[in-house]
């Protein structure tokens with residue numbers, strides 16, 4: 001029968017010790033809610049008494065109607081020479097009002113004598129007193145044995161003495177922490193197996209990722225008998241981070257058939273959870289993150305796409321939907337016809353070999369000139385329309401001009417003029433607009449000229465602008481590639497432009513962005529071949 005493995009999330013405490021991570025109270029509450037919805041067993045909300053934000057969190061989290069998770073207040077053993085009743089840290093843990101308290105204590109004799117600078121007996125007393133005191137106040141106590149593996153390697157008798165003190169004082173679990181993240185899987189599994197022989201309460205595991213094996217270590221500890229895994233979403237945390245609970249949960253549920261996150265129900269939402277936490281922690285998504293990254297099931301090589309089209313499992317270790325992710329096929333110079341077929345299934349076009357080859361040849365040719373379609377799918381869609389003959393320009397450029405003037409102003413003044421003809425033979429519009437920079441000015445002028453005809457462009461805006469110098473084929477001058485991300489209330493799309501001139505590259509990407517929006521709103525992206533006017537690229 002599947003064994004229930006408890007997932008203990010410390011994103012809000014250990015995760016927030018990661019460089020650059022700074023959650024607001026509201027962020028913490030939102031993450032708590034989502035973790036609870038997915039079925040996490042424990043959520044460590046913060047370090048009790050450390051700062052006002054954590055104090056406010058512990059007060060406001062009580063207002064949440066949590067269905068599943070226990071909130072834990074984290075803190076350390078009492079200070080040396082102070083009774084537990086007088087210890088500010090233990091009092092702060094009590095005043096959070098949480099049912100569960102997680103106490104961290106020292107295991108490694110080196111830390112006791114050199115960092116805390118107390119004698120070995122006093123440290124054991126600090127552990128016993130702290131756990132016992134919280135227990136006597138009616139709290140469930142989880143004990144985090146800091147530096148457990150380093151301590152055990154240095155002095156196994158003393159390490160065991162410390163955790164047995166916690167056990168005897170009433171802790172419900174001993175969590176073995178690889179605090180410095182320096183232990184490798186075989187050694188870690190062996191130690192967990194040995195320690196179990198001496199401890200009568202369950203063991204948990206808390207790994208850091210300094211050797212890039214925190215997830216592997218957590219899985220090995222479970223194999224060796226640990227019943228709780230502590231970690232953070234996306235592995236955020238101090239130094240190289242903690243075990244990524246996203247991968248831990250997916251591996252335990254899908255690969256090892258263990259019962260996590262409400263019988264695996266929560267596992268289907270791991271991608272959503274991962275991106276939500278990235279968003280709130282203001283960090284960039286890790287595209288190649290296992291299971292949930294945007295590239296985790298992205299196929300680029302032509303031979304792979306050919307195989308995946310026949311049998312998805314030929315190049316996928318699991319069905320991406322099991323973790324709420326999706327399969328993606330990328331188009332690039334490494335594509336074969338299979339990539340193009342897969343990418344154009346949404347188009348109501350004839351997928352004959354000749355057309356597929358024509359599209360592929362053009363992609364390879366353009367990528368050789370510095371274009372890149374794998375991250376600019378809207379430009380690829382327009383390219384397909386052009387080659388399939390279903391494209392009719394929404395406007396025609398007569399000319400554009402951009403000027404930047406500095407004389408007499410604090411900030412340079414940027415102005416763009418565009419002259420366009422709407423549709424094939426529609427009115428001519430000549431407009432001028434200012435902007436924060438050349439691209440913004442061009443965008444403003446384009447909108448001014450186009451919105452009288454295409455009112456829906458008012459609902460579109462630019463989200464991101466990236467430019468990079470590229471190495472195109474030998475012998476040509478340096479080129480720049482501009483990728484523009486645009487959005488409206490429903491979608492986000494990316495377009496690309498390449499030129500020796502950054503303004504022209506931006507113009508090309510802007511024009512694609514606008515045309516894609518217009519085609520999209522008309523439901524025309526991918527119009528059938530037979531309905532299209534023949535207008536070759």
Ligand SMILES: CC(=O)SCCNC(=O)CCNC(=O)[C@H](O)C(C)(C)COP(=O)(O)OP(=O)(O)OC[C@H]1O[C@@H](n2cnc3c(N)ncnc32)[C@H](O)[C@@H]1OP(=O)(O)O
Nearest residue numbers: 047049050051076077078079080104105106115116146179
């Ligand atoms: C492995 C981990 O992740 S443990 C968690 C680490 N996280 C944090 O430290 C974040 C939150 N920390 C804080 O807000 C502050 O450090 C506080 C409030 C806990 C303590 O602040 P301060 O009192 O100013 O002490 P400071 O941080 O400089 O030093 C830590 C003190 O705790 C003592 N200490 C460290 N670990 C323990 C322990 N397990 N039990 C008892 N005392 C401990 C140290 O000896 C030191 O006291 P000393 O200066 O008297 O020797």
Ligand SMILES: CC(=O)C(=O)O
Nearest residue numbers: 104144146147177179
């Ligand atoms: C408790 C903890 O965060 C650690 O030892 O790494």
